[in-house]
Amino acid sequence: MPRSTHRVLSFVLPSLACALLFSATARGQVQRADFDETMRQWKAAWLELEEIKLEFRLSEESGQYELRDRFDEVKHRGDELRKQAIEQAASLYAESPQIVPDLANMLNGLPEKLYAEHDYRLAALAGNAVIRHDPGNSQLIFDTFKSAFFGNEFDLANETLERWTRRHGSPPDRLLPIVEVLALYRKAWEKELERRAAADNEPLPQIELETEKGAIVVALYEDDFPQIVGNIVSFVESRDLYREGLFFEVLADQTVRSGCPRNDGTTRLPLGRMPNLRPTPDDRGWHFRGVFSLVVVPGDNMAITQFFITRIPMPNMDGNNLVVGYIDSGMEVVDSLTETHELNEQLQLVPLPEIVPDRITAVRVLRKRDHEYNFRLDEPVEQGN
Secondary structure: OOHHHHHHHHHHHHHHHHHHHHHHHHHHHHHHHHHHHHHHHHHHHHHHHHHHHHHHHHOOHHHHHHHHHHHHHHHHHHHHHHHHHHHHHHHHHHHOOOOOHHHHHHHOOHHHHHHHOOOHHHHHHHHHHHHHHOOOOHHHHHHHHHHHHHOOOHHHHHHHHHHHHHHHOOOOHHHHHHHHHHHHHHHHHHHHHHHHHHHHHOOOOEEEEEEOOEEEEEEEOOOOOHHHHHHHHHHHHHHOOOOOOEOOEEEOOOEEEEOOOOOOOOOOOEEEEOOOOOOOOOOOOOOOOOEEEEEEEOOOOEEEEEEEEEOOOOHHHEOOEEEEEEEEEOHHHHHHOOOOEEEOOOOOEEEOOOOOOOEEEEEEEEEOOOOOOOOOOOOOOOOOO
């Protein structure tokens, strides 16, 4: 290499390194400022809640209704700010080359707490950030992998699995059921996100299930299942389908079930017949966290009004039920529904004693497309392209 080239490189490379470092530092400063502002707003919301509590105790009964509404609004804002602050802290800490005491204090122990709250995505992000500064923590790697998969963060799950393999070799047997399907779910999730983004051009129909814990908004894949979605919308508008229905089967960290007129899983109100034996788990059939999936009756291949909402990805349901939509908002409500059953050692459903299931108190169509929705069962359900 000519000496002149050496001179040029000796000048350019350090300059480029300095420029990249400056750029990273500047970006980090902006992110830190955003985080500090979010924390300020979160603390302000918490203080406002304390003030409302005090006002409530001192107020007349006639003024307490307005205070309850204010409390709910501020609490919701505070919850959203908390999530935003955790996400920002995780991003900052994951990119930091060294331990940052206030971020470390905030994030240490948080993955377990978030997992218990069913916020698997945030649990995975927080766990990933802590692992960057504690790479030998095998339990946290294990938990972060599981949280990432449960939270539909399949790329992060794959990254965490690779981290485990590099340090500890083969994954534990307890993780093998997830490991075996991770690559498939990772690829399918990319298609699912593309599918949901494409629906922005012609928004999907939506129904809202109002419950005693809050509202659940379901987006329905009309392009893929026009007859079934049409029948659901028609039933909701003409017969208040799902109103007063119980979530009669709720399994912790798995699924919630409703949609049976008798609230016990015995009634089969048809929505459409499938053309094949059962829907195959193609790019429309994967049971990610937060999908709305109809029960398909074996034998006659009939999709019925009973539905599952998945709290985590459920590979064992792929191909056995029909995914016709997803939860557009209200997953925190789904996660809060009262558990009614548990699985025994033989994986049989066992009712929990003295449990009062949560109820769908109202249902309505939030959005539909510009055409008539009439109930019909005159032809098999054809899956869209």
